[in-house]
Structures are given as C-alpha cells and as structure tokens.
Amino acid sequence: MILTGPEIAEQVRCGRIVIDPFHSERIEPNSYGFSLSPHVMVYEDRVLDARRAPAQRSIELSEDGFVLEPRVLYLGSTVERLGSLHYAATLYACRSVSTMGMWIHYSAPLGHMGAIIPWTLEMQTTHPVVVYPNMLIGKIAFWATAGPSDRYSGRYRDSQTTVGSRLADDDFGGRGAQ
Amino acid sequence: MILTGSEIVNQYRRRRILIDPFDELAVNPNSYNFRLGDKLKVYDSFPVDPKIPSSCREIEIPSSGYVLDAHRLYLGHTLERLGSPHYAPTFAARSSVARLGLFINLSASLGDIGFFGQWTLQLYAVQPIRLYPGMCIGQMMWWQPCGEICLYNGKYQGSTGPASTKIHHDFLQPEEAVPETRSVDVEVAV
Numbered sequence: 001m002i003l004t005g006p007e008i009a010e011q012v013r014c015g016r017i018v019i020d021p022f023h024s025e026r027i028e029p030n031s032y033g034f035s036l037s038p039h040v041m042v043y044e045d046r047v048l049d050a051r052r053a054p055a056q057r058s059i060e061l062s063e064d065g066f067v068l069e070p071r072v073l074y075l076g077s078t079v080e081r082l083g084s085l086h087y088a089a090t091l092y093a094c095r096s097v098s099t100m101g102m103w104i105h106y107s108a109p110l111g112h113m114g115a116i117i118p119w120t121l122e123m124q125t126t127h128p129v130v131v132y133p134n135m136l137i138g139k140i141a142f143w144a145t146a147g148p149s150d151r152y153s154g155r156y157r158d159s160q161t162t163v164g165s166r167l168a169d170d171d172f173g174g175r176g177a178q
Numbered sequence: 179m180i181l182t183g184s185e186i187v188n189q190y191r192r193r194r195i196l197i198d199p200f201d202e203l204a205v206n207p208n209s210y211n212f213r214l215g216d217k218l219k220v221y222d223s224f225p226v227d228p229k230i231p232s233s234c235r236e237i238e239i240p241s242s243g244y245v246l247d248a249h250r251l252y253l254g255h256t257l258e259r260l261g262s263p264h265y266a267p268t269f270a271a272r273s274s275v276a277r278l279g280l281f282i283n284l285s286a287s288l289g290d291i292g293f294f295g296q297w298t299l300q301l302y303a304v305q306p307i308r309l310y311p312g313m314c315i316g317q318m319m320w321w322q323p324c325g326e327i328c329l330y331n332g333k334y335q336g337s338t339g340p341a342s343t344k345i346h347h348d349f350l351q352p353e354e355a356v357p358e359t360r361s362v363d364v365e366v367a368v
Contacts, residue, residue: 001179001321001322001323001324002266002321002322002323002324003323003324003325004266004291004323004324004325004326004327004328005325005328006325006326006327006328007323007324007325007326008325010325027328028290028330028332029266029290029291029292029293029327029328029329029330030266030288030290030291030323031288031290065227065229067225070249071249090288092285092286092287092288093284093285093286094286095286095298095334096228096343096344096345096348097228097286097343097345098283098284098285098286098300099253099286099298099300099341099342099343100226100228100232100343100345101221101226101251101284101300102284103284103285104285105285106285109285109287126249126250126251126284126302127221127224127225127226127250127251128224128225128226129225129226129227129228130225130226130227130228130229131228132228132229135228135348135349136348138285139288141266141288144324
C-alpha cells in the first residue's frame with residue numbers, strides 16, 4: 001500500500017521515515033516534494049565503459065539559474081536525506097517539472113528500504129531548461145512492504161551528495177552488487 | 179496493493195473511481211486504457227525557465243493523424259477525465275505504444291488522490307510517429323492507500339486539454355500568489 005501524505009508526516013514524526021530537512025507544506029496527497037541540490041555532475045568520457053569509473057566534472061548551480069542542454073545527462077541530487085528502514089520508496093518528477101520537459105530518472109524509480117540518503121537524480125531535458133538550486137523538482141512515495149524486513153547495504157548507502165555510477169565496482173563474473 | 183480491472187469497474191460503479199467517458203472494453207487486468215485527446219501544445223520559446231510563464235503554441239490533431247518529430251516534447255492530454263478521491267493513481271504508456279518508441283510521461287507517473295480532470299501527457303518520440311485522436315495510448319492504475327486521506331487541491335485540479343507547466347507559481351512570493359478557480363467536480367463523488 002502507498003502511504004498517504006498525512007501518514008508520511010506521521011511516520012516522520014515517529015521516526016520511521018527520515019526526511020531531513022522536513023517541511024510540512026511539502027506534503028502532497030500521497031508523496032513528499034523534494035528539492036534540487038546545487039551540486040550537479042556530468043560525465044566527461046564520450047564513450048562510457050561499464051567496467052571503468054567514468055571521468056566526471058562538477059557543476060555548482062548558480063542562484064541565477066543554470067541551463068540544462070538537451071541530450072546531456074546531468075546527475076543531480078536531492079537536498080534532503082530521504083528514506084526509511086520500514087518502507088520502500090519510489091521517486092518521480094513532479095508534474096510541473098515533467099511538463100517543462102525534464103526527466104529526473106531513467107526508468108529507475110525504486111529506492112530500497114534502508115537507504116537513507118540524498119538521492120542521485122538522472123536529469124535530462126527535451127530542450128533547454130533552466131534549473132535553480134533548491135527548486136522543488138520531484139516527489140517521493142513510500143510503500144508498505146510484505147515479508148521479513150531486509151535492509152539496503154549497498155555501495156550508495158553512505159552517499160552525502162550526487163554520486164556517479166559505481167557499476168565498475170561490480171564483479172563482472174558474479175551476479176553484481178546492489 | 180494495486181486494484182484489478184474488475185475492482186476498477188466495481189469502484190467506478192460505486193463512484194469511488196471517476197472515469198468520463200467510461201467504456202468497459204477499456205478495462206485491463208490491472209488498469210484502464212485511456213485515449214489521446216485531439217489537442218497538443220508545444221513550447222515555442224527557449225530555454226524554458228521555471229520563473230517565467232511559458233509561451234506555447236496549440237496544435238489540433240486532425241482525424242488523418244499528426245506526425246510527432248523525434249526528440250521534441252509535445253504536451254498531449256487524455257480524452258477522458260480520470261481520478262479518484264480514494265485511490266492513488268499511476269499511469270503508463272500501453273506497452274504497444276512504448277514499443278513504438280514513445281514516452282507518455284517523463285519520469286512523472288505518479289498522480290494524486292483527489293485530482294480529477296484530463297491528464298496532461300508528456301509525449302516524446304524516439305523516432306517520428308503519427309498519432310491519431312482517440313487512439314488508446316496509455317493506462318491508468320489505482321493503488322490502495324494507507325493512512326488518513328487529504329485530497330489534492332493543487333494548481334492543475336480540473337485540467338482540460340494539455341496543461342503547460344505552471345511551475346512559476348512555485349516561485350511567487352506569497353503576496354503575489356493569485357487564488358485559482360478550481361473545479362469542485364471531485365467533491366460530488368467524495
């Protein structure tokens with residue numbers, strides 16, 4: 001079951017969901033609105049290699065706005081640390097951002113139970129779009145789970161900000177880590 | 179939990195899910211197929227800046243169809259008005275549409291409990307594609323919520339036709355914000 005907005009607020013109050021910082025006016029009917037951190041990253045390699053960590057360059061979003069160019073992948077991050085030991089999470093662009101012509105993830109909306117981090121966003125636009133630091137950019141929904149509780153202990157668990165792909169850490173002979 | 183098709187019909191009959199017009203043939207095992215309305219909108223001034231009201235051009239899709247260019251955003255809309263004051267909605271392209279390389283939303287598949295209106299679709303094609311008004315393009319799903327319900331009363335309530343972004347409202351100072359006229363259709367069914 002998906003948690004309603006008032007239930008998300010209640011779970012934050014009793015410490016079973018972490019949203020930090022939390023603003024009650026960001027509660028939506030069945031999600032919580034999160035904002036865009038000023039720390040953005042782009043890959044510098046023209047051809048990415050699944051077995052090699054890509055070279056990356058940092059961009060700080062200015063208060064005056066920054067133009068995202070189409071067909072470029074920008075990695076961004078939520079301002080907030082978000083997550084729960086008790087609920088699974090999914091992330092979405094908010095409607096206003098999506099209708100502006102912007103993705104915030106590439107077919108990868110699921111956040112695991114136990115990951116309480118600023119979430120890295122995969123941003124792309126269909127045409128030039130201006131973004132501002134701290135603007136409302138997406139929303140997170142929480143889902144009740146069935147079955148014994150497992151917790152995320154993967155490589156992104158200690159994320160503090162935007163984190164590039166660490167796929168190169170995979171054991172390519174094995175099943176691959178989370 | 180996601181509602182089954184039969185439960186969507188059951189909830190529709192009890193007025194707990196609103197679909198207008200409704201066609202029982204459009205019910206799937208876990209979703210309801212919605213159709214493409216006949217209007218499109220495209221932005222005509224770039225970059226699109228969330229602090230500035232956007233400028234758009236409207237396109238009517240003729241019955242002979244309209245070809246979307248690849249790699250360009252078109253805002254479309256559902257022919258139906260859809261929503262529920264009891265269940266959380268998500269929507270997706272029909273798999274046959276996705277297989278032609280068409281996105282119908284850009285990572286924004288989650289709607290709100292209490293929204294009722296025509297849904298704006300973010301159409302983005304990977305290769306040129308001809309679309310027709312009234313074609314079945316996507317599917318709406320409904321999910322059982324947990325907790326107290328607080329209905330959507332946001333800036334897109336009661337939308338008709340493709341709604342371009344109203345994100346500049348988010349940047350208004352409280353004294354500049356203008357109260358909006360909102361549809362109260364949904365309250366009839368609560």
